[in-house]
Amino acid sequence: MPPTQAESVIKNIIREIVQECAAHGEIISETLIAFMVKAVVLDPSNGFNMDRTLVKSDVQKLVKLCVTRLLDSKNPSLDTIKMQVYFDLNYTRRDEFLEEHHRVLDSRIGSVSREITDNRACTKEELESLYRKIVSYVLLRSGLGSPTDIKIVREATAALHSVFPQAELGTFLTLSKKDKERQLKELAMIVTGIRLFNRDCGKGGEGIDDLPAILHEAVPATTQHIDSQLETAQNLAYCYTAILEKAARNPLMSSELKQYMLKEALYNVRQYEVFLHIILVTTTDLVRTFNLLTEYKLFLFSSSILGERVHTTDFRKLEWLFPETTANFDKLLIQYRGFCAYTFAATNGLLLPGNPAIGILKYKEKYYTFNTRDAAYSFAENPEIYIDLVREKAKKNVELIQLLELHQQFETLIPYSQMREVDKHYIKPITKSESSSQTDTHILPPTIVRSYEWNEWELRRKANLRQKVTHSVQTDLSHMRRENYSQVYLSKNSGTQSLREGSTGVPRPQIYLAGLRGKPSKVTHDVKVNLTRAVDET
Template identity: 70%
Template sequence: MPLTQAESVIKNIIREIGQECAASGEVVSETLIAFMVKAVVLDPSNGFNIDRTLMKSDVQKLVKLCVTRLLDSKNPSLDTIKMQVYFDMNYTSREDFLEEHHRVLESRLSSVSREITDNRARAREELESLYRKIVSYVLLRSGLGSPTDIKIVREATAALQSVFPQAELGTFLTLSKKDKERQLKELTMIVTGIRLFNRNCGKGGEGIDDLPAILHEAIPATTQYIDSQLQIAQDLLYRYTAILEKVTKNPLLGKELQQYMIKEALYNMRQYEIFLQIILSDILTCAQEVEMMMKQLAAQLEQLKLTVKSKTAVPTSQVFPIFMALANLWTSFQDETVLISILSNLTTHLEPFLGAHDILFPEKVMQDLLDDVTVKTDASRIQEQMDYKVRASDFKKLEWLFPETTANFDKLLIQYRGFCGYTFATTDGLLLPGNPTIGILKYKEKYYTFSTRDAAYSFAENPENYIDLIKEKAKKNAELIQLLELHQQFETLIPCSQMRDVDKHYVKPITKCESGTQTDTHILQPTIVQSYEWNEWELRRKAIKLANLRQKITHSVQTDLSHMRRENCSQVYPAKDANTQTMRQDGTQVPRPQIYLAGLRGGPSKVTHEVKVDLTRAVDET
């Protein structure tokens, strides 16, 4: 089937599924439907063959299966997929967010900037209107107050007039567009710095929020909330893990508990834990940045106070750089405020995807399942196996990495997001954290951790077998593809956020390297005197030369114009952009001459009467 036709079929399937879900009262995004379609097709129990064209019956079956799974509100697996899709569509890394945030601000200000740079004001009223637009631009770009508040406008106008009086508009209008845009940005930064300094001195700052104080309160509150949610999630997933461990030892119990979907609930809570850890890591980075910026802000304000202290006039070369530094710091504070707000909202919007836990596992049911079960934390599991390390000498053809002998050990990209692949493959999908300290297996340039030494030894005997088992299990539970980071094995299900990082180069560990040493040829500095001469006649020749030089006279010449010669300075204008227009070819259509002569053959008379008839059309008729 051609690619365009296949895309059309998929779009029709997605549209039909969305319509059926909407008819049942469930609004589902196209992204979620597309993920569900691929998940249903991958599941071998559904009997779809991706290598052949789908028949009409296959399409109907696919639509029915997708709609059934999308409308199952009590399925933790569906909640996990919804959570993954939502997080993938709404989360970006810190660098990408700041870049996109600044791009959006620039696009919103482009129309205001264009009105200023394209202005050709001449009259007094037009110049005053242009100056007001510049003030509005400064306020909008700095984000320090509304341009409709008269008090804020007056304060910003006063600050702008101190560095850019209205009389300089004429010079501003003569600049090129790029120079105008650059000067507008510089004026914004300087005015922002002036207003921040005045606010610190208690002389202004109308409409300026105390962002450092806001962040000082918001970051600990957000961190505390995420920590509490993370603790709740971990307590719950530790219980699920303990129950599943009990099930692995008693297969009959597994059939009884199959209806509770404990495994799917564990995947849901593990995914929630991972997302919370990602958000918490970003917030901790924000906290470090804010702490550093607060110190820089205090230092810049103190330096500015010392510079302008008891002085009626201060050189602009001293204060303008500090004003601009203050503006840059405040912009960073604004970025951190927006980022904290978005991360906090993202955390809040993840909670609705956990609703199935209270329905499936009330406290009474959970207590019955935990009867005679010891609940262990991830940390306690790792601590129990610290002394049972892999012996690398037991495997001659495999390479094992240990923290004592491997640089960048903590930066290794571990497969399956750090979970034990052997335990997951040999049990019914149990997720146990791997313990890197007992040894990391390097197999085909990939790194694997294991919960115990026995698991590591068993996996190392036949890695390909267990890798294939994990892949097959992931086909049955599509949420595992993102949870265990199996995107390379299922390229059609790579999330959008990770498509941007396909070419990202991870830090590789330094396990072995070639080195060499070389002894210097001359360890000590040479003591050879290059001017030494052993020949006495050569010494005599040099002495005669010096004696002759003593009798020589040096002459210098000066003229009337050069005797007062001094250093001179000249000033030139910097290069500027210029435009030239080259010759172009053009053409016009002129009337073709049409002139006829009559009477050349003669006539009855001997005299020839020649008649010249001009039938050429006029120029305006062509």
């Protein structure tokens, strides 16, 4: 079935159940009805198959079962579910409450903040109006006094003027919008601090309630009321547990007693006790919490309990944690909210608180406590059997899912307040044990030379050369050895000469011309005479 179609079918079923309950004179919230629908579908005894589409007969059967359970005023299980739904819708943790408070406050004063940051005042009247708006913003953000009370406005104006005079508005207007918003928040905190200081000094604080005095009266009264309710719930739980234990040992008594009703009443009281503890933690101071933890640790280490603890030698393959061997022992996230898993599974739903001093079993990165050593031994032999029995029991009594914190196994029934904690990593134990080690004084032999001296003159003194004689010894191979010398002469100019001299002469050419002067005749005759000697004649 597509998700949209499934949501439509569920809405129609819820609407029909609302009409049926209204016809019987009961006005029930849709949140409770939705929780009951999932609880009825989850119960295997009702025969619903979550893997197939619901037909018309299945829807009619589902509506009938839900209406029957919702109109059963004598059913403790219904009261437990109502209590769980109411607590889930109304209880808010401190960090979530502060976050929601700041969100609502920002939405309320957002318009005033925008009027201030978007203002473009120029004239004197506009600047005065802007300054009055800043005073109103400071009062609205602090929540200490009404902006319409003239005395409170005058006091806030004087406090603001001491840190932010009106002459600084020009500089304020030149800032960016983000810087303006940041400065407005800083001014609101500073002015609030000044007013609180003046009130403490008795010089002002108009319209500011004496919150410490109010809390001094209200917190002890609230704590006392919660303590009384917690004591009543614990006494009822002890009585119900004692009756169920006695009925388990007496067959005649168990036949006359409606054990399932008594167990559902026990679940109701235990859930009420858990919610009271959650509220009490937020109201008690740290000193009292520290004292309780101190008493708890002393209780853990009492001699009577130490004799009942688990012997780790009996289970070689399982890991057991004890207070003296685990640093963060009291911070471990115990399964089933600290109740004994074996007793709950073996007795078909009896809730008995576990005793961590016996030993905490670590199995598949989860931690389990037990009320006796025998219960711990029985569970450790085959943990999966008892874990499955607890899961099947929770399907039949859906209020156990929140009481025993089984949300990860039934993700469809996770309360809104715990949605963020589904993927939360468990705190891992920091185990510690006694250990000792011993080393020899000197593992390696010493390499210190006692006769070493760094001073040359000390070495001379020890040598005592003045009273010593030099001796020399030669062997057969060394007695012919002597010192050798070599000399190198510098280079000088040198020349060479052949045995005889020889030369050659070339005939010089001698050529003459005759008749150059000419003759009386006009015709000139030149005569060339070559007188050069032959080579062989020279």
